[in-house]
Amino acid sequence: MKSVMCRLAFAAIIALTAQAASAQTLKTVKERGTLICGVSQGLPGFSNPDDKGNWTGLDVDLCRAIAAAIFNDAKKVKFTPLSAKDRFTALQSGEIDVLSRNSTWTSSRDSSLGLNFAAVSYYDGQGFMVRKSLKLNSALELTGASVCTQTGTTTELNLADFFRAHKMKYEVIAFATADETVKAYDGGRCDVFTSDVSQLYAEKLKLTNANDHAILPEVISKEPLGPVVRHGDDQWFDIVKWTHYAMINAEELGVSTKTLDEALKSAKPDVKRLVGTEGNYGEQLGLTKDWVVRIIKQVGNYGETFDRNVGPGSRLGIARGLNNLWNNGGIQYAPPIR
Amino acid sequence: MTVEPLGRATRSRYAAVYDPKLRSIFYQSILLAILAWLAFEFALNAKANLQAQNIATGFGFFDNTAGFGVNQSLIAYQESDSYGRVFLVGLLNTLLVSALGIALATVIGFLVGIGRLSGNWLIARLAGGYVELIRNLPLLFQILFWYLAVLGALPPPRAAMSVFDEIFLSNRGIVVPRPLFAEGAGVVLAVLAAGIAATIALCFWARRRQEKTGRQFPVGRTAAGLILGLPLIALAATGFPIGFESPQLRGFNFVGGITMIPEFVALLIALSTYTAAFIAEIVRAGILAVPRGQSEAAYSLGLKPGRSMRLVVIPQAMRVIIPPLTSQFLNLTKNSSLAVGIGYPDLFAVFAGTTLNQTGQAIEILAITMAVYLFISLVTSLLMNWYNARLQLAER
Ligand SMILES: N[C@@H](CCC(=O)N[C@@H](CS)C(=O)NCC(=O)O)C(=O)O
Numbered sequence: 001m002k003s004v005m006c007r008l009a010f011a012a013i014i015a016l017t018a019q020a021a022s023a024q025t026l027k028t029v030k031e032r033g034t035l036i037c038g039v040s041q042g043l044p045g046f047s048n049p050d051d052k053g054n055w056t057g058l059d060v061d062l063c064r065a066i067a068a069a070i071f072n073d074a075k076k077v078k079f080t081p082l083s084a085k086d087r088f089t090a091l092q093s094g095e096i097d098v099l100s101r102n103s104t105w106t107s108s109r110d111s112s113l114g115l116n117f118a119a120v121s122y123y124d125g126q127g128f129m130v131r132k133s134l135k136l137n138s139a140l141e142l143t144g145a146s147v148c149t150q151t152g153t154t155t156e157l158n159l160a161d162f163f164r165a166h167k168m169k170y171e172v173i174a175f176a177t178a179d180e181t182v183k184a185y186d187g188g189r190c191d192v193f194t195s196d197v198s199q200l201y202a203e204k205l206k207l208t209n210a211n212d213h214a215i216l217p218e219v220i221s222k223e224p225l226g227p228v229v230r231h232g233d234d235q236w237f238d239i240v241k242w243t244h245y246a247m248i249n250a251e252e253l254g255v256s257t258k259t260l261d262e263a264l265k266s267a268k269p270d271v272k273r274l275v276g277t278e279g280n281y282g283e284q285l286g287l288t289k290d291w292v293v294r295i296i297k298q299v300g301n302y303g304e305t306f307d308r309n310v311g312p313g314s315r316l317g318i319a320r321g322l323n324n325l326w327n328n329g330g331i332q333y334a335p336p337i338r
Numbered sequence: 339m340t341v342e343p344l345g346r347a348t349r350s351r352y353a354a355v356y357d358p359k360l361r362s363i364f365y366q367s368i369l370l371a372i373l374a375w376l377a378f379e380f381a382l383n384a385k386a387n388l389q390a391q392n393i394a395t396g397f398g399f400f401d402n403t404a405g406f407g408v409n410q411s412l413i414a415y416q417e418s419d420s421y422g423r424v425f426l427v428g429l430l431n432t433l434l435v436s437a438l439g440i441a442l443a444t445v446i447g448f449l450v451g452i453g454r455l456s457g458n459w460l461i462a463r464l465a466g467g468y469v470e471l472i473r474n475l476p477l478l479f480q481i482l483f484w485y486l487a488v489l490g491a492l493p494p495p496r497a498a499m500s501v502f503d504e505i506f507l508s509n510r511g512i513v514v515p516r517p518l519f520a521e522g523a524g525v526v527l528a529v530l531a532a533g534i535a536a537t538i539a540l541c542f543w544a545r546r547r548q549e550k551t552g553r554q555f556p557v558g559r560t561a562a563g564l565i566l567g568l569p570l571i572a573l574a575a576t577g578f579p580i581g582f583e584s585p586q587l588r589g590f591n592f593v594g595g596i597t598m599i600p601e602f603v604a605l606l607i608a609l610s611t612y613t614a615a616f617i618a619e620i621v622r623a624g625i626l627a628v629p630r631g632q633s634e635a636a637y638s639l640g641l642k643p644g645r646s647m648r649l650v651v652i653p654q655a656m657r658v659i660i661p662p663l664t665s666q667f668l669n670l671t672k673n674s675s676l677a678v679g680i681g682y683p684d685l686f687a688v689f690a691g692t693t694l695n696q697t698g699q700a701i702e703i704l705a706i707t708m709a710v711y712l713f714i715s716l717v718t719s720l721l722m723n724w725y726n727a728r729l730q731l732a733e734r
Contacts, residue, residue, distance in 0.1 A: 085695045092393060092698070113698035114393035144589040146510060151687070152695035156406045160417040163407075171510075171591070172407040173601065175681045176691065184681070187490045188509050189600065191590050231392040 025229070025236035026070070026286055029097055034076045037063035038096035041081040041177060044202040045310040045318075046102050046122075055079045059100040061305040062121055062227055064298065066098065066243045069282075069291040074298035083177050085152030088113050091228060098240055099228040102196065104154045109228075118241040120226045122310075123322040123331060125219035126158045127197040129204065132214045134191065139218040143168040148190035150174065150181050155195050158221040182206050196223045201316045235286050242285055246292045248334035249274055250301035252325055257300045260293065273337050281337050292337075302332065384701055399697045400425070406692060408683045410599055421693050428685035429710065435605055435684065436671040436714070442610035443670060444663075447617025452647070454622050465618065472615035478676055480612055485604035485680045492600075495591050504584055506592060511599045513592045515582040522576035529572040533564040540564070601682035605674065613670045620662045624655035656729050664722035668715045675711075685710060 029035050039047035039059055047057040055077075064074040080096050091099045092114055102124075103109075105117040128139050128147075136142070139162070149155050151174040163170045173190060175181040178199075185193040186207050195203065197219060204210050227240050250256065253271050255263040263275050272278035275293050282291035299305060306323060307313040324330025354360055388395045400422040407417050412430040415423060453465035472480070490509060493499065498508035506513045519527075537560075544555040573580065585595030628651050636646030675686035690707040694700055 085691055088695065088698055089700050092391065092700070108696075109698075111392075112394040114388070114391040142590075144591050144593070146591060151692045156692070157696075160405055160407045164417055170407070171409050171599075173409055173599075173681045174406075174683070174687075174692065176678045176687070180679070180681065183486065184490075187486065188494050189490065232390070 025097055025233045026239065029070060033071070034078050035063060035067045035070065035098070036078045036080060036096045037066075038082045038087055038090055038099040038101055039063070039079050040101045041083060041179070043102060043178065043199060044205055045198065045314060045316045046202065047079070047081075047100070048202075056309065058122060058305055058309045059102060059227075061299050061309065062100050062244060062247075063098065065247060065295045066240060068294040068298040069239070069243055069246075069287050072288075072294050083152070084150050085176055087152075088115060088228075091115060091230060094230070097229075097236075102199065102225045103228055104196075105224045105226055106154060114231045115228050116231050116237055118227045118229055118237055119244040120224040120332075121244055122198065122225040124196040124198050124223035124225050126155055126194060126221040126223060127200055127219050128216045129185075129193045129200045129213050130191060130216060132212055136216065139216045139220065140166060140168075142170065142192060144170065145191040146171040146173060146189065147192040147194055148173050148175065148181050148185040149194050150178055151176055153195070154221070154223065159194055162220045178203065196225070198310060198316070198318060201310075201318055205315060239285055239287065242337075243295065244302075245334035246274070246295055246337065247299075247302040247305070248325070248332055249337055250292060250296055251303040252327070252334070255292075255296055255301060256304055257296060260296050264293070270336070270338075279338075388701070394697065394699055395702070397702060399693075399699055399702075402697070404693070404696070406696070408688055409681075410602060410683055421689075421697065424693055425685070425689050425706075428683060428688040431683055431688075432671075432674055432677075432685040433714070435602065435609065435674050435677070435682070439606055439609040439613065439670050439674065440667050442606070443613035443617055443666070446610060446614035447666075448621050450614060450618035451621025452625070454618060455625060469615045469618050472611055473619075477608065477612050477673055478679055481605060481608040481676055481679060484608050485600065489600040489604050495587055498587070498592075504582075506585055506587075506595075508592075509600065510591055511597045512603060513585040513595045513597045515584050516594065516596045518581045518583050520579040520581065522579035525576050526569055526572045526580060530565070530569040533566075533568045537561040537564050599682075601677070601680050604680060605677050605682050609670055609673060612673075613666050616666050616669075617663060620659055620666065621655070624657075624659035625651055627658045628654045653729075657726070660722060660726040660729065664719055664726075667718050667722065671714055671718065672711060 037060075039055065039057075042048050043057070045057055047055060047059045050056050060079065063077050063079070067077045068074040070076075080090065082090050082096075082099075082101060087099055087101055087103065088109065090096050099115075100121075102122070103117075104124075105120065109115060110117055128142070130136050130142075142163075147159060147170055149159060149172060156172070156174055159170075159172060173184060175184060181193070182203050184190060193200070193203065193213075197215065200215050204213055204215075207213060227244065229237050229240050253263075253268075253274055255271060255274060260275075263271050264277060266272060266275070266277075269278065273281060275296075276282055276289035276291065280289060282289045285291070288294075300308075303325075306320065310316045310318045311320060320328075320330060322330050323332055326333040385395055401420050403418055404421050404424045405417055408415055408424065408427055410431060411427045412434060413423075413426060415427050450465045450468055453461045454469065456462045456465070489511075492507055492509045495506075495508045495510050498506040500506050504515050537557075540555075540560060541557060544557050548554055583594045585592040585597075587593075632654065633643075633646050633651055636650040637643075641649065674684055677684040678687045678691060681687070685707065690703055694703045697703070
């Protein structure tokens, strides 16, 4: 019932606020003194409160980086947990400033929802998790299976596409939150749990016996996940986009929390432009000269946050794969700062 | 002579200003106009804002492909169908669980309500315990209890509990055989329908005859013959054209038969038992509202307790019961939207949930959803009011 009221309220706000999306977000955020960032309701590696209640994760770090660039204080972020179903409405209505919640960039979301995807912070794809005891080797053996998934996701649509394309029967049970979905799968309501592969690794940690479950080899879709902002505020769009690119460029140029002091003394032109010892690239964005220094000092570069949140340094232990830098075998690539 | 009509006219015009009836009509039309104008402004403003924010508007989305699957549908549905079809699927699922819920809740509610007044200590205590336990626990909790703790605890399909190897209970739901109709089955069904119609007519006729002459007619036995006997004869005569397709375990799940998914069963049980607790209290209050003298009079006429309850007390209690009962029916229908909590694909979940998320058209979809719930509620009220009015006529 709470979500009914929330959605009604969101709808009313959308209907009544005049020109909510005009170029005001940076000003609003500065006046408020905090950034409001929409995240998941708890997805280890991406956005998850730790045992002390601090939000951690790759998606969370992007918001912290934006706050660091604006306020020189990565802590000035308020996180709003949102279900997959409610996330876009919350952004449309102005409830949050930026949505950083493992959201897939698709053409319809980009065009008809009044939103813009700013960048791809994680290249993902959809997969299937099953019990090892079923002794399955391929998703093509899933004819007749019951599948648990979350509503309001691309996952739900890809699932339907996959089974339709292979003319296989299936039963889908779609829940409103990840917790309900995981609980239902864990309790045996479904044979299969499907979501983005990174999320399979994350949700697997919540199962009673994580070792009894395996992820099938097929990846059935492209899921470019990234931060989303409202349509119509180009300055804010640029800030979010370039915060991500700054973190990629920093990694590419070898600028990290550890090497930041040397970088500030560096004579290399591209490093000088990045850390603001040359040019006024931060100011052009509406930020300060040292915006990247703030981001790196308080959050780190892309490689660092990847490693500590989802990579080998984390419980998920996901390989960099596609998310490696372009010159390292992956496709993470940022336009230059100049 | 010419002055008089003029004078009358002024007086009547003068009077119109002070006529309370005309004045209230005037003020109410002004209020209505303001409301209409506000609604119009709201719609206009919303449209302008949505366009400024580049959010899709209008009702064109109804024709677009939905693309997602739904695990229970009363009409044929596949992923390539439109959002309009999804709307119908969701609406029918809401109506299904509400209608069955109302029927079950009423039956349980009446039994428990009457039971609570029973002279039998055990029955009265059990009924009282039921009411106090059920109506004091949150409904969502009860839905989750039935879903996770009861139905979720059933064995997996491979180890399903079975009744005569025909009905299977597992954590995938309840599967029952599906009737298969071969050629000639139409005849049997037609005979069955005729038998039912004849029974209804017979009931009316027997009642009328009893009122007139006091003679009773053995309706029960005749009805059994009409409803069971005749179709059986027809069945034999046409060579048993109705068969059953038994569910079979194949691969992950049962194939064939009719499956009631656990989401549906859990929601139906929770909604009907919960609402029944309230209905029981309404029934108890209604019965207590009938003066004791009525049942005493019935006893002294020689009616046994069961009959006096059925023929004398309940008909009078109904007048007290119907209005609050209507509220409970409306509550049940609206509470069915708690289905989202367990993934039952009702209107709220598939339309105001998934479709809204997929299309982003919050305003249109929420407006339609509200209108639908309002419409269902109004129709329910209307029917109940009509029934209530009919009962009131019985007063002498
Ligand atoms: N990337 C997909 C799926 C996103 C998604 O919400 N996935 C679920 C899969 S479990 C999730 O992360 N849930 C976490 C939560 O609701 O807190 C999309 O954008 O539609």
